[in-house]
Amino acid sequence: MYATNYHRASSVADAVKLQSSSDEAKYVSGGMTLIPTMKQRLAAPSDLVDLRHIAEMKGISVNGSRVRIGAATTHYEVSTSAELKAACPAISHLAAHIGDPHVRHMGTIGGSIANNDPAADYPSAMLALGATIVTNAREVAAEDFFTGLFETALEAGEIVVAVTFDAPAKAGYAKFPNPASRYAMAGVFVAKAGNGSVRVAVTGAGSNGVFRHAGLEAALAANWSADAASGVDVDASDLLSDLHGSAEYRANLVKVMAKRAVAAA
Amino acid sequence: MAKVAMTVNGRKVSKECEGRTLLVHFLRDTLSLTGTHIGCDTSQCGACVVHMDGKAVKSCSMLAAQAAGAEILTIEGLAANGELHPVQAAFKANHGLQCGFCTPGMVMTAVDMINRYGAKLNEQTVRENLEGNICRCTGYHNIVKAILAAAEDMGAAGRQAAE
Ligand SMILES: Cc1cc2nc3c(=O)[nH]c(=O)nc-3n(C[C@H](O)[C@H](O)[C@H](O)COP(=O)(O)OP(=O)(O)OC[C@H]3O[C@@H](n4cnc5c(N)ncnc54)[C@H](O)[C@@H]3O)c2cc1C
Ligand code: FES
Numbered sequence: 001m002y003a004t005n006y007h008r009a010s011s012v013a014d015a016v017k018l019q020s021s022s023d024e025a026k027y028v029s030g031g032m033t034l035i036p037t038m039k040q041r042l043a044a045p046s047d048l049v050d051l052r053h054i055a056e057m058k059g060i061s062v063n064g065s066r067v068r069i070g071a072a073t074t075h076y077e078v079s080t081s082a083e084l085k086a087a088c089p090a091i092s093h094l095a096a097h098i099g100d101p102h103v104r105h106m107g108t109i110g111g112s113i114a115n116n117d118p119a120a121d122y123p124s125a126m127l128a129l130g131a132t133i134v135t136n137a138r139e140v141a142a143e144d145f146f147t148g149l150f151e152t153a154l155e156a157g158e159i160v161v162a163v164t165f166d167a168p169a170k171a172g173y174a175k176f177p178n179p180a181s182r183y184a185m186a187g188v189f190v191a192k193a194g195n196g197s198v199r200v201a202v203t204g205a206g207s208n209g210v211f212r213h214a215g216l217e218a219a220l221a222a223n224w225s226a227d228a229a230s231g232v233d234v235d236a237s238d239l240l241s242d243l244h245g246s247a248e249y250r251a252n253l254v255k256v257m258a259k260r261a262v263a264a265a
Numbered sequence: 266m267a268k269v270a271m272t273v274n275g276r277k278v279s280k281e282c283e284g285r286t287l288l289v290h291f292l293r294d295t296l297s298l299t300g301t302h303i304g305c306d307t308s309q310c311g312a313c314v315v316h317m318d319g320k321a322v323k324s325c326s327m328l329a330a331q332a333a334g335a336e337i338l339t340i341e342g343l344a345a346n347g348e349l350h351p352v353q354a355a356f357k358a359n360h361g362l363q364c365g366f367c368t369p370g371m372v373m374t375a376v377d378m379i380n381r382y383g384a385k386l387n388e389q390t391v392r393e394n395l396e397g398n399i400c401r402c403t404g405y406h407n408i409v410k411a412i413l414a415a416a417e418d419m420g421a422a423g424r425q426a427a428e
């Protein structure tokens with residue numbers, strides 16, 4: 001790892017200030033993506049600004065149907081929160097299957113969505129739940145937030161502070177994990193809102209990152225059942241092909257994961 | 266270089282280290298606590314697992330500075346008064362190790378899962394919670410057996426103490 005200077009921020013304002021004092025500074029939350037990347041010398045921030053101890057970025061609250069998860073909340077906390085399990089068990093289930101227990105004790109929802117790994121789990125939940133990404137500067141709809149492979153709408157120095165969404169009437173998540181890394185080879189999050197509208201988001205499979213699937217949405221809006229998902233045509237042409245699986249293989253996985261997600265919802 | 270202070274196995278320590286120093290290097294090289302192992306360069310094997318503020322973490326995937334102010338527990342801190350911790354004793358009794366390289370991480374992971382699940386721990390939960398720990402020797406069966414035995418032991422001990 002190249003040399004770096006560590007700073008611990010005490011508030012969001014403090015973090016922004018620390019970050020802006022160097023051109024090559026980066027935020028670190030759980031570090032479960034960033035530290036391994038620095039160890040491989042694929043990232044070399046001159047300064048690291050630690051967000052993990054900022055109280056205003058932590059915790060889960062459910063107000064009526066409105067859910068808010070602080071960006072520095074760990075995967076472990078999301079997977080075990082009683083409030084969240086009551087309001088949206090699908091997201092707790094998703095968090096419980098990220099990586100392994102040690103990764104879940106450190107990794108955060110804010111770090112995961114800021115990183116927008118095309119095989120990460122959370123981006124699919126954000127898109128399917130129609131979540132809002134709250135930053136230190138503005139609120140961005142998930143739809144506009146995830147812009148491509150490892151790309152987001154975040155400006156330099158902008159911090160994800162929290163995510164908010166309305167608890168769905170029904171939701172489910174199923175992923176086919178890569179047997180070595182546990183990242184999704186295909187993961188599908190299905191959600192039916194209180195007003196009956198259906199959103200389906202797919203991670204791990206798209207060649208341009210997480211995306212919504214119009215065909216699955218229409219089929220499930222007409223008939224919320226695993227059978228309805230079976231009849232949908234999943235086009236392989238925009239899907240990833242790599243050593244783990246071909247685009248055609250992933251197209252089939254998307255359909256199977258959609259069926260499992262509906263069955264779990 | 267900056268001063269990093271934390272509590273390791275109940276003892277307060279404060280040492281100079283670089284910003285980039287990993288917690289595992291701080292433990293092994295600065296504090297000479299070589300029980301915590303390094304088995305991979307990809308954050309996947311779990312040989313380096315320690316507890317930070319009561320939760321299992323991979324000490325190879327965090328900086329010592331990130332742990333400043335925290336309570337760290339390593340494999341060296343488990344045995345008390347010369348007696349093996351029940352999880353260590355169960356690994357010995359159930360032949361839960363062969364070469365022993367993965368064992369410190371396995372034991373720390375086992376203690377963490379027993380803390381979280383207590384008496385509710387079953388074989389499937391144990392296997393799921395070993396997701397982040399790789400063993401090249403045992404084939405895992407005896408590790409799972411040892412963890413379940415220790416969980417039962419510790420549950421029994423807890424019940425006895427409560428009676
Ligand atoms: C062995 C292993 C297995 C894993 N398996 C999975 C898996 O199955 N599924 C999955 O989804 N993920 C997986 N991960 C990744 C894990 O979920 C990470 O925790 C997550 O991707 C990043 O979160 P973090 O808090 O650790 O972020 P960090 O590593 O601290 O940061 C990641 C990036 O986001 C930036 N950042 C962090 N927080 C913020 C913020 N609040 N605002 C703005 N920018 C920010 C950082 O500057 C950095 O560029 C795995 C990781 C490991 C090591
Ligand atoms: S040495 Fe830490 S996970 Fe392998």
Ligand code: FES
Pocket residue numbers: 361362363364365366367368399400401402403
């Ligand atoms: S006992 Fe040898 S690696 Fe596990």
